Amino acid sequence: MARALGAPPPPPPTAEEIAAAEARARAAIVSMLRQQIADGNPPPEGSKVWAVLAEEEGR
Structure with a gap:
């Protein structure tokens, strides 16, 4: 998404995001x-x- 010239960059994503x-x-x-x-x-x-599928089944 474009931002206006001179506008600050968006904040970095949080750990939760x-x-x-x-x-x-x-x-x-x-x-x-x-x-x-x-x-x-x-x-x-x-x-x-x-292994990934088996792990997901255990969740």
Whole structure:
């Protein structure tokens, strides 16, 4: 988004905003992986993806 010349830059994101953005990104990735598996195209056995999905199941 453009800002007026000479206007101060926006403040940096807070730790809470960063954590929320990371959680949204992780949820989107997990959702895409689950859809990929449901479509019959699972990741290879031994892939780190399985560990991420297992961790999400435990939440």
